Amino acid sequence: MSNPIAEAIQRSRGLTARLKQLDGLEIYGELMQAAAALQESLSEALILNATSAEDKLTLLDRVQRLTEENKDLKDWHAESREYQLEDLGYGCFVQSYKPTVEPSKPPHWACTNCFSNLKISILQNKLRSGFQCPSCKFELPGHLVGSKLPR
Numbered sequence: 670m671s672n673p674i675a676e677a678i679q680r681s682r683g684l685t686a687r688l689k690q691l692d693g694l695e696i697y698g699e700l701m702q703a704a705a706a707l708q709e710s711l712s713e714a715l716i717l718n719a720t721s722a723e724d725k726l727t728l729l730d731r732v733q734r735l736t737e738e739n740k741d742l743k744d745w746h747a748e749s750r751e752y753q754l755e756d757l758g759y760g761c762f763v764q765s766y767k768p769t770v771e772p773s774k775p776p777h778w779a780c781t782n783c784f785s786n787l788k789i790s791i792l793q794n795k796l797r798s799g800f801q802c803p804s805c806k807f808e809l810p811g812h813l814v815g816s817k818l819p820r
């Protein structure tokens with residue numbers, strides 16, 4: 670794999686050597702030819718430098734995105750540890766809020782579907798008709814919940 674910065678440095682050294690050669694040229698045509706070659710080499714070096722700068726910006730952007738994703742995953746991991754999968758019977762499951770330290774939220778259930786997608790969505794009580802997830806619209810019928818409520 671080539672290194673654009675190293676190539677640009679190498680090219681600039683070549684340009685310096687060519688400039689030294691121009692001192693000895695006496696024929697106008699040769700001078701113009703050398704100037705054109707010098708200009709072309711300079712353009713290539715500038716393009717390489719710009720490409721390298723673009724690559725660097727792309728990498729910095731990626732590092733920033735990965736840092737944010739890492740922080741989000743750490744936050745998710747810390748928050749998800751306060752939930753336990755609870756079997757309500759009849760194949761109905763919820764993520765029940767069970768904090769290990771001083772609770773920061775009231776007792777509640779979270780949607781298992783959203784939980785598996787790294788999102789905590791609190792099931793909303795629809796009174797007699799059961800619970801519903803406000804995000805994915807999962808419904809937990811009231812007759813399955815019975816007298817169980819989040820504690």
Ligand SMILES: [Zn+2]
Nearest residue numbers: 780783802805
């Ligand atoms: Zn949901």
